[in-house]
Amino acid sequence: MNIDFRNVSFTYPDKESGALKDINLHIGQGEFVLLTGASGCGKTTITRMLNGLIPGFYGGEIDGKVLLDGRDIREYKSYEIASIVGSVFQNPRTQFFNVDTDSEITFGLENAGVPAKEINTVLEKVTKELQLKNLRGRDIFKLSGGEKQKIAFASVYASAPELYLMDEPSANLDMAGIDALKKCLEKIKTEGKTIVIAEHRLYYLTSLVDRVIYLKDGRIEKEMDGDTFRSMSVEALNQMGLRTNCYFKATDKGSREYKQIADGESLGLRALSIDYGKRRILNKLNHDFYKGRVCCVTGRNGIGKSTLLRTVCGFIKGSEGSIIMNGKSISSKELKKKAFMVMQDVNYQLFADSVLNECILGTEEKSRDMAEKVLEEMGLLAFESLHPNTLSGGQKQRLAIAVSLMMDKEILLFDEPTSGLDYKNMCLCADFLKQLADIGKIVIVVTHDEEFIDLCCDEIYNLADDA
Structure with missing residues (x-):
């Protein structure tokens, strides 16, 4: 499929x-194009113009033309676009129509009138190729963020569109999930499909891309072919606000010096087991999270990392064992008073009518001046009067992090805080977490982001299947 943006x-x-x-861009049939740049630079907007969500769902003022195979996107019917364009959204929850995984994967095929026997064949093929057999027949609402992302991609992959549009498809995936995604992208590319990916995490795409479009403030700042991109140094990419184009593995070591921790200044897990319905998620965990350190919790998608954070925050009660604070057992009720969590999907926790009011909400004793200072530190002061829902995914993430500082809790929990963040804001987030640790907070972060781990985490607590 050929794509043309003409003075858009x-x-x-x-x-x-x-x-x-004033976007002018041609993407040829079978080309693999990476859209990258700082959060809010226009990457997601380009994907929305290609799948018809602009102007079909998102209103606004359009100048110029977007053409698919020479035809204006505004002339296409919704069902025509659906038959040729497949989209994986930045937030996969917003594209689900079913309550179980099998139905979601085959939803597009059913709408296209594909015979039931063929649908079952495709379902088997897709789940095998994407290594998703363990997610067959699951309740979508009980999946982890990474598992939801896998199902969203599988539903598009099953329909085999001519144009694949993906917005941060690796944001919540573990390393195995990213490897599986990369293999599928390689296969799709060899089939001659056109692929457009908006992404901050670059390394897994380095060998695949034919062209890279670098956006800044809504404009195309720079175009480069795949070879030029592959030859760029990490330093040059960082200066552009981009992440590394090489595979990166964090080391399990204290990456910075921290003051001696007094005995008892910690949050402890003591033989803690957590059940979800009738299924045991985590079994007999024992660990201490100390004040003054940033602890990273890692593990495969679906292992129970977010469940652990929700338990530490007091949202879920452990089935067995206990949690202790400074040497004494602490209840879920007390944990709710002492802990604050930035969720994996921050849309669940943004309530106010403006960015500034979001920071002040529930903290009446805090001053407007303090809120504005925090927003300035997070690069959001210019958006203080805007509704949170108008922000980009990365900007929403930074807003939720800003709110966590305003809450002034002893225990601060972060679930995939760098999803949607560019290099600059990833570094900002890392510095922010280190500052929280330095003022005596207990900081626990769940992440698969190896670059981020190396920047700020003092220790890694890995959850395994036998935990």
């Missing part, structure tokens, strides 16, 4: 500046 500009409603400004 777009402005969302109630926004003064355009999300896209």
Whole structure:
């Protein structure tokens, strides 16, 4: 499929500046193109223009034309676009239509009128190729963030569209999941499909991309072919605000010096077991999380990392064992008073009508000046009057992190805080967590982001299947 942007500009409603400004771009049949740049630069907006969500769902002012195989996207019917374009959204929860995984994977095929026997054959093929047999027949609402991302990709892969659009498809995936995604992208590319991916995590795409489009403030700042991108140094990429294009593995060591921790200044797990329904998720965990350190919790998708955070936050009660605080047992009720969690999907915890009011909500004693200072530190002060839902995914993530500082809790928990963050804001987030540890907070972060782990984490607590 051939794609053409001709002098395209777009402005969302109630926004003064355009999300896209005078975009001219041609993507050829079978080309693999990476869209990258800082959070809010326009990557997601380009994907929305290609799948018809702009103007079909998101209103706004459009200038210029977007053409698919020479035909204006606005001339296509929704069902026509659905038959040729497959989209994996930044937040997979927003694209689900079913309550179980099998139905979600085959939903597009059913809508296209594919015979039931053929649908079952495709389901078997897709789940085998994507290594998703363990997710067959599962309740979608009980999946982890990474597992949801896998199902979202599987549903698109099953329909075999001509154009694949993916917005941060690796954001919540573990290393095995990223490897499986890469293998599928390699296969799709050899089939001659056109692929457009908006992404901050670059290393797994390095060998695949034919062209890289670097966006800045809604404009195409730089275009480079795949060979040029592959030859760029990490330092040059970092100067552009981009992450490494090489595989990176963090080391399990204290990466910075921290003051001596007094005995008892910790949150401890004592033979803690956690059940989800009738299924045991985590079994007999024993660990101490100390004040003054940033502890990273790792493990495969679905192992129970988020469940552990929800238990430490007091949202879930452990089935066996206990949690202790400074040497004494602490109840779930007390944990709710002492802990604050930035969730994997921050849309669940943004409630106010403006970015500034979100920071102040529930902290009446805090001053507006403090909220503005925190927003400035997180690079969000310019958006203080905007509704949180108008922010990009990365900006929402930073807002939730800003709120965590305003809450002033002893225990601060972060679930995949760098999903949607570019290099600059990943570094900002890392510095922020280190500052929290330095003022005596207990900081626990769940992440698969190896670059981020190396920047700020003092220890790694890995959850395994026999935990």
